Amino acid sequence: MNRIVPVIAAALLAACGAKSSKTVTAAAAEQPAVEFTHEAHIMADVACLDCHSGIDKATRLEPKRHVSVSCSDCHDDARGQVKVPERVKEVRFTFSHQDHLAKVKDCKTCHQALPEPGDKEIKAPPMAACTSCHNHQMDFAQAKCTPCHTDLKGFVPESAFAHTGDWLRTHGNYSRTSAQSCAACHDQTYCATCHASQTTPALPSSIFPEEVKRDFIHRGDYVSRHMIEAGANPSSCRRCHGSPFCDSCHTQQNLTMKSLTPFPVHPAGWANDKASGHFHGDAARRDITSCAGCHDNGASAVCVACHQVGGLAAKSPHPKSFARKHDAGDRRSNAMCAACHHGA
Amino acid sequence: MRTPRHIVAAVALLAASGAGADTVEVTSTTLVSAGQQARDRRLGQEPDLVTVVPAYEIVSITARDIRTSIADDLQLQLSGWGSYDFDSLRWDNGTSESLTGDLMSAQVQARFLDRRLTLRLGREHVMSGVARMIQIDGGEAILVLPGGFRLSGYVGSPVAQRFASRTGLKSWNPAGGDFAYGGRVGWSLAIPGHAGRGLDVGASANVVEDAGDPVRQEVGADFRLQPLQTVSFTGFGAFSVYDERFSEASVAARWKPVHRLEVTADWRFLAPDLLLARNSILSVFSASTRKEYGVGLDYEVGHGFSVGGDYHLSVEPGETAEDNSYLGQDLVVRADWTRGATEAGGEITYLDALENGYWAGRLYGKQGFGKVFAAADVMSYFFKEDVNGESFAVTGSLSGGIELARGFSAVLAGRAGVTPFMEQTYDVMAKLVYNQTYTVREVR
Numbered sequence: 001m002n003r004i005v006p007v008i009a010a011a012l013l014a015a016c017g018a019k020s021s022k023t024v025t026a027a028a029a030e031q032p033a034v035e036f037t038h039e040a041h042i043m044a045d046v047a048c049l050d051c052h053s054g055i056d057k058a059t060r061l062e063p064k065r066h067v068s069v070s071c072s073d074c075h076d077d078a079r080g081q082v083k084v085p086e087r088v089k090e091v092r093f094t095f096s097h098q099d100h101l102a103k104v105k106d107c108k109t110c111h112q113a114l115p116e117p118g119d120k121e122i123k124a125p126p127m128a129a130c131t132s133c134h135n136h137q138m139d140f141a142q143a144k145c146t147p148c149h150t151d152l153k154g155f156v157p158e159s160a161f162a163h164t165g166d167w168l169r170t171h172g173n174y175s176r177t178s179a180q181s182c183a184a185c186h187d188q189t190y191c192a193t194c195h196a197s198q199t200t201p202a203l204p205s206s207i208f209p210e211e212v213k214r215d216f217i218h219r220g221d222y223v224s225r226h227m228i229e230a231g232a233n234p235s236s237c238r239r240c241h242g243s244p245f246c247d248s249c250h251t252q253q254n255l256t257m258k259s260l261t262p263f264p265v266h267p268a269g270w271a272n273d274k275a276s277g278h279f280h281g282d283a284a285r286r287d288i289t290s291c292a293g294c295h296d297n298g299a300s301a302v303c304v305a306c307h308q309v310g311g312l313a314a315k316s317p318h319p320k321s322f323a324r325k326h327d328a329g330d331r332r333s334n335a336m337c338a339a340c341h342h343g344a
Numbered sequence: 345m346r347t348p349r350h351i352v353a354a355v356a357l358l359a360a361s362g363a364g365a366d367t368v369e370v371t372s373t374t375l376v377s378a379g380q381q382a383r384d385r386r387l388g389q390e391p392d393l394v395t396v397v398p399a400y401e402i403v404s405i406t407a408r409d410i411r412t413s414i415a416d417d418l419q420l421q422l423s424g425w426g427s428y429d430f431d432s433l434r435w436d437n438g439t440s441e442s443l444t445g446d447l448m449s450a451q452v453q454a455r456f457l458d459r460r461l462t463l464r465l466g467r468e469h470v471m472s473g474v475a476r477m478i479q480i481d482g483g484e485a486i487l488v489l490p491g492g493f494r495l496s497g498y499v500g501s502p503v504a505q506r507f508a509s510r511t512g513l514k515s516w517n518p519a520g521g522d523f524a525y526g527g528r529v530g531w532s533l534a535i536p537g538h539a540g541r542g543l544d545v546g547a548s549a550n551v552v553e554d555a556g557d558p559v560r561q562e563v564g565a566d567f568r569l570q571p572l573q574t575v576s577f578t579g580f581g582a583f584s585v586y587d588e589r590f591s592e593a594s595v596a597a598r599w600k601p602v603h604r605l606e607v608t609a610d611w612r613f614l615a616p617d618l619l620l621a622r623n624s625i626l627s628v629f630s631a632s633t634r635k636e637y638g639v640g641l642d643y644e645v646g647h648g649f650s651v652g653g654d655y656h657l658s659v660e661p662g663e664t665a666e667d668n669s670y671l672g673q674d675l676v677v678r679a680d681w682t683r684g685a686t687e688a689g690g691e692i693t694y695l696d697a698l699e700n701g702y703w704a705g706r707l708y709g710k711q712g713f714g715k716v717f718a719a720a721d722v723m724s725y726f727f728k729e730d731v732n733g734e735s736f737a738v739t740g741s742l743s744g745g746i747e748l749a750r751g752f753s754a755v756l757a758g759r760a761g762v763t764p765f766m767e768q769t770y771d772v773m774a775k776l777v778y779n780q781t782y783t784v785r786e787v788r
Contacts, residue, residue, distance in 0.1 A: 150367070151408060151409075162606075165606060165608055165642045165652060165654065169610075169654075170608070172580075173578035175471045176471070176566045178568060179471045180494075187406050187419075188421055188451065189449045196423075196469070196503075197516070198479070198505040199446040199448045202377075202400070210717070210745055212708035212710050212721045213680070213710070220739045220761075221739045221761055225702060228700045233634075235592070235615075238616065238619035239477075242516050242520045243512075243620075243624065244514050244520070248436070252383055253382065253384070254383075254386065274664075277663065286661045286663075288620065296513075298624075299625070304625065320631075321587070322587070
């Protein structure tokens with residue numbers, strides 16, 4: 001296992017021919033401000049194509065290559081080349097000036113604001129400039145953001161998909177209907193950080209303790225409060241963890257009946273005192289998933305000894321809704337039923 | 345451990361096709377932590393304390409928009425890790441060996457027919473509909489049809505920890521079993537006027553079996569409706585065909601009356617026992633249900649400062665079958681401030697359930713100093729009923745990091761606390777991270 005990961009990585013990089021024409025780090029270097037004034041040049045009736053020569057033939061977005069003119073080409077007292085600031089955000093969409101300028105003659109149709117002295121970023125037209133001509137409603141609904149956007153990383157979602165409020169609780173409803181929209185920004189490797197609960201190396205908050213703002217589940221001393229939160233919302237554990245996961249730790253803590261002398265976790269009256277307020281039957285009815293944290297052991301589960309047909313507990317343990325829907329046929333065909341209903 | 349053959353085959357396919365990826369993202373995290381964990385509790389005795397020193401190598405590689413003669417936008421996603429426990433085995437090692445590892449995601453995805461057909465193969469999550477984010481080794485196909493229809497289906501085997509047995513009796517997968525399949529049919533109606541306006545509806549099914557026995561048989565329906573730019577509704581319902589009852593249902597509404605204010609309301613119905621595997625012996629004992637009613641509010645005060653809160657009322661089963669329901673409560677109030685390289689915030693939480701509850705407070709902050717940063721996080725809990733004889737828990741962490749050259753960064757963190765199960769606890773962690781994006785074709 002340990003050897004296959006680097007092998008795959010090496011094979012992948014070789015296959016993709018990743019020659020890294022440009023290495024982009026998360027935090028772009030601090031850039032000097034723009035010195036060039038567009039406004040003064042436009043006022044002097046300098047045509048866009050005078051400086052952006054060849055833009056009408058450009059089929060790709062290459063901002064630096066679109067400006068090749070020197071100041072000294074026009075100004076006797078100027079020296080050097082016009083400096084285009086580095087983009088803080090990567091260009092992650094496709095665009096052909098050639099196609100668009102053939103139909104839209106005026107650059108201002110899209111470029112309504114231009115960089116001026118003091119600006120530190122190129123002022124790219126907003127998406128509204130695209131949607132003012134192109135109707136992308138269905139594309140949006142189907143998350144067909146490609147091939148215009150190569151991906152949506154680095155964009156902040158708006159409206160319903162904004163990750164605001166109690167996003168940890170609400171994001172599931174969006175992903176169920178619009179998984180393709182989530183995938184526009186998030187690879188499954190990102191989702192797996194939390195959702196691959198059985199295959200993650202450790203808690204996300206343990207791997208990323210410095211990410212104090214992220215909505216990590218189980219942050220801090222979760223061991224001390226896990227039974228409280230499990231009791232408050234029994235389904236929450238079951239969305240990610242199977243019973244053997246809980247049992248693997250409980251066994252190490254000597255909390256299960258796999259030990260001959262387990263640490264007592266149940267209060268007095270648990271076994272058979274209904275008046276104690278701690279009767280196990282009531283607890284199981286309220287929150288059976290907590291029982292499963294130690295006792296989900298199939299036919300060898302401790303419940304079977306008493307609750308099997310002919311066992312110590314004479315009364316049927318099944319809720320009415322269960323008994324109504326499962327009959328003798330289930331008892332014959334289902335291995336779980338056979339654990340208690342011998343020879344049924 | 346067996347090597348997943350489809351991953352090797354996918355890599356071979358890529359190499360053979362002479363593909364070129366637009367973007368390759370690589371993350372490597374080398375992490376070592378050290379601390380103590382409790383073991384083997386005995387009545388009247390302090391638990392044994394063991395020292396755990398696991399070292400991890402976590403690797404994630406994503407290659408996107410690989411163009412081949414076979415498919416448009418071929419993607420490869422791989423995320424996995426290996427670890428070695430230098431001292432005692434950590435509790436979630438998952439094996440009895442010091443050396444272990446696992447794959448979180450390992451999939452090849454390709455699009456065909458002008459990107460209308462997406463095929464995915466490998467270790468993946470299925471998130472649409474009633475699939476409940478099931479993690480499978482298998483495949484999924486998604487077909488975009490005319491008229492706004494979308495059809496998807498998947499088949500595979502639920503993933504177990506460390507390539508162990510997949511049966512529900514041993515697998516950590518909540519949908520333990522050896523075979524799973526399902527799908528969803530969806531329809532989208534776009535409403536002109538603003539990106540996102542429209543209706544998404546879908547119907548789905550999810551079936552899991554364990555050696556032929558039913559583990560899960562659910563059908564579901566979901567929707568997202570955004571009639572206005574500022575208003576959206578979502579809903580989901582799941583029905584257990586095997587037990588002929590609803591396992592879950594929820595409806596949520598979100599409204600932004602003004603730009604800085606967001607108001608939410610939600611309702612949720614749950615039958616927790618139906619999230620147990622149907623072949624679990626414990627699935628036959630209970631049929632209780634719960635309901636939650638909630639509201640939330642978030643407000644951007646300005647200058648990077650925002651406040652918000654959520655309140656949920658939970659209708660739980662009473663203490664005995666004859667009792668009325670118990671009304672539990674869940675409240676979170678939070679404040680958050682971000683300005684430049686400074687992040688700070690706090691939360692107050694109140695949880696009340698029949699069994700127990702707590703008041704909690706949390707303060708956190710992070711400050712950047714150029715390429716160096718420091719972060720702190722303190723959490724404290726005051727329990728309604730004592731936990732292991734203790735009434736509170738306090739833990740705090742301090743982290744510091746530095747951005748090194750060429751995409752490398754390093755983080756050192758320490759955590760200490762006083763908790764009910766560990767009178768004094770501490771652990772330290774050091775990690776070296778390599779995080780790089782290779783853009784083969786910068787722009788097109």
